[in-house]
Amino acid sequence: MLCCYAGLDKEKLDELQKLEKKLGKTLLAFQCHDTKMEKLNQTEMSEIQELEKRLGFQLVAVQK
Numbered sequence: 001m002l003c004c005y006a007g008l009d010k011e012k013l014d015e016l017q018k019l020e021k022k023l024g025k026t027l028l029a030f031q032c033h034d035t036k037m038e039k040l041n042q043t044e045m046s047e048i049q050e051l052e053k054r055l056g057f058q059l060v061a062v063q064k
Helices: 010-023 042-055
Strands: 002-005 030-033
Antiparallel strands (some): 002 030
C-alpha cells in the first residue's frame, strides 16, 4: 500500500479548512493506493538512490 497527499477539489478543501479552523489543528489529507513494489537489481537501486540524493526526496519503484 502506498499513500500520498490527496488531491482535493475546492469543495473538499473548504470542508477540510472549516474543520481545521473549528479544531484549531492542521490536518493532512492522504489517499492510499494498493500497489505492488517492483523488484530492483543493484544497478537500478544505485541509480535510484543517486537521483534521490540529487532531488532531495524518496522514490519508490512500483509495478504498472
